[in-house]
Amino acid sequence: MALDPVPAWPAVGSLAGGAGALALAWAIREHRGRPGVDWFLGVFAAQATWCLSYGTGLLVSDPAVRAALEATAWLGVIWTGIAFLGFALEYTGRSDVVRSRLFGTIVAFGLLSSALVATNPLHGAFWTDLVRDPVFGVETVSYAFGPWAYLTVAAETVLVASAVFLLVDTLLSYGPLYRRESAAVALSSLPPGFALVAWALQIGPVPQLQLAPIMFVPHVLLDAYAFDRAEMFDRNPTTSRAAERTAIDDLRDPIVALALDRRVVRLNPAAETILGVDAETARDRPLAEFLDLPVRVGDEPEEEPDGGESDRTEGIEPDEPEPDGTEPDGIGPDGSRETVEIDAAAGAGRRTYAVSISRLTDPNGTHVGYTVVLSDVTERERRRQQLEVLNRILRHNLRNDAGVVHGYGELLAEQLDDPEQVRMADAIERRAGALAALGEKAGTVERLLEASDPAPTDIRELLNAVVADARERDPDAVVETAVEGAGADWTTLVRSDALRAVVENTVENAVDHHDGEGVKREDGGTWIQASLRREEGADEGRGADSETGDDADARYVLTVEDDGPGIPDHEVDAVESGRETALEHGSGLGLWVVAWGAAAVGADVAYGDREPRGTRVTVSIPVVDDL
Numbered sequence: 001m002a003l004d005p006v007p008a009w010p011a012v013g014s015l016a017g018g019a020g021a022l023a024l025a026w027a028i029r030e031h032r033g034r035p036g037v038d039w040f041l042g043v044f045a046a047q048a049t050w051c052l053s054y055g056t057g058l059l060v061s062d063p064a065v066r067a068a069l070e071a072t073a074w075l076g077v078i079w080t081g082i083a084f085l086g087f088a089l090e091y092t093g094r095s096d097v098v099r100s101r102l103f104g105t106i107v108a109f110g111l112l113s114s115a116l117v118a119t120n121p122l123h124g125a126f127w128t129d130l131v132r133d134p135v136f137g138v139e140t141v142s143y144a145f146g147p148w149a150y151l152t153v154a155a156e157t158v159l160v161a162s163a164v165f166l167l168v169d170t171l172l173s174y175g176p177l178y179r180r181e182s183a184a185v186a187l188s189s190l191p192p193g194f195a196l197v198a199w200a201l202q203i204g205p206v207p208q209l210q211l212a213p214i215m216f217v218p219h220v221l222l223d224a225y226a227f228d229r230a231e232m233f234d235r236n237p238t239t240s241r242a243a244e245r246t247a248i249d250d251l252r253d254p255i256v257a258l259a260l261d262r263r264v265v266r267l268n269p270a271a272e273t274i275l276g277v278d279a280e281t282a283r284d285r286p287l288a289e290f291l292d293l294p295v296r297v298g299d300e301p302e303e304e305p306d307g308g309e310s311d312r313t314e315g316i317e318p319d320e321p322e323p324d325g326t327e328p329d330g331i332g333p334d335g336s337r338e339t340v341e342i343d344a345a346a347g348a349g350r351r352t353y354a355v356s357i358s359r360l361t362d363p364n365g366t367h368v369g370y371t372v373v374l375s376d377v378t379e380r381e382r383r384r385q386q387l388e389v390l391n392r393i394l395r396h397n398l399r400n401d402a403g404v405v406h407g408y409g410e411l412l413a414e415q416l417d418d419p420e421q422v423r424m425a426d427a428i429e430r431r432a433g434a435l436a437a438l439g440e441k442a443g444t445v446e447r448l449l450e451a452s453d454p455a456p457t458d459i460r461e462l463l464n465a466v467v468a469d470a471r472e473r474d475p476d477a478v479v480e481t482a483v484e485g486a487g488a489d490w491t492t493l494v495r496s497d498a499l500r501a502v503v504e505n506t507v508e509n510a511v512d513h514h515d516g517e518g519v520k521r522e523d524g525g526t527w528i529q530a531s532l533r534r535e536e537g538a539d540e541g542r543g544a545d546s547e548t549g550d551d552a553d554a555r556y557v558l559t560v561e562d563d564g565p566g567i568p569d570h571e572v573d574a575v576e577s578g579r580e581t582a583l584e585h586g587s588g589l590g591l592w593v594v595a596w597g598a599a600a601v602g603a604d605v606a607y608g609d610r611e612p613r614g615t616r617v618t619v620s621i622p623v624v625d626d627l
Contacts, residue, residue, distance in 0.1 A: 014055030017216030036091030042083035050076025081156035088163035188222035406432035498600035
């Protein structure tokens, strides 16, 4: 063995590449256990083996030792690509592929190649005719490549290219979040990769000199940047990919992805369970074989070559729109929702699912398929049925029976002479009337729960009608109105039934629960004032919003004031917090009606005290010109 006093630059560069790999391995050892780290340690171990063996071999002239070091360098070549692909798969969130049969085959190839390079003198699969061929003052060698050497270089090139593709895909898919890390590591593999291919193909003026170990120097520098500056293992794409998987596979709601021809592309585990079929069996089969949808997956008209639209999509008639432009049993632009009952697995009984169908589009906006989401609404439907029964009892049984009691109370009050008995008969009459009114409010609640379309509604006319009804019901009450801006437009596009429920119950509550001890009238009788004004909002002068149709956040403000006893604080707190409470004086349900009706029209309701006595209710209603 002979050593030059001053090693030439090829040896120095190769040894530097190996030393840098060991240094980086030491630097990232504390991150072990995080995605990709163990595989990257394997990459550095293979690189160090490759570079240090080749660099040392350039300083050795003994034929047997030189051949052994050449074989050891080949072991580094074999395992660098395999470990780098393992890192890329695990780092980008594809660790399941690492455990697959395909990756096992790749590892088996590496083991077989290692055995062949160790036994090369017996068969010459990697090289033959190794001879000393010094250049630049180092002990380079020349030999004839065997078939397995070419196969190994080709395989390692494919493996490294696949790993680079995965990292670039991550860079493009997740934007700037992992851009620096992925770009640095992907670029770092290019210099030694090109150098290895050039050496195997005998390209260059000194084909006996392998420059790949030297090219690991810039490789190490780029990797060091990724680890230090970009905090590569403090955040990695595995988190984002796991979030994507969780968004579909780990959801409890069954999700089915369909191609344009309605054949199944993908099922999540929840869909496999309720449909009783595994994803592999269902793939590429029509969804209708497993589930009878209550809505039809709609068809998109495609453009004809002349720029027009065809009336068929893949031979299927498109849905005929209704006169109002909606699609009756197909899928609308925002998806269609119906319910379907399915016999659930594991003895869970028959379950009810809401079906939501949405169009799938690619990044260019091209329609490529559909997603069908089944949301378990069994308990919701059961509660809806219970509410319907409760409302039916309140609206019919309670109201009818209360009417009978009210009638008998009137007859008793007219026929009795004893003042105490007359007082009790009056109490029966009043209570029966309150129960009948409660039944009417229950009917209002049921109507609020039903969907209805917005319609142009004149708030001033609505208020005048409600006030007229209140005056007719209680002629002794003084109900005043005040409208600011006589020539203003008071029309907004909302659910008119819901808005009427809000205005009606706000005024009724003030009238019905007055205690006759007011301060506005000398006799202490009922006094109510309902005022209406328009507020232009913070964006006054900007004009109507082009997207929502709202008139620049303008609001109609209805204020109802009275000088009654006020609303109990616990009832207001319950409604504002959404908690149930006892219905004292029958007012509680009216407050809930106001809250639910306001939510249906996008209004805000605020309750406050009026000095020196009474309540002030402020209802802020959005101005909507068009939907």
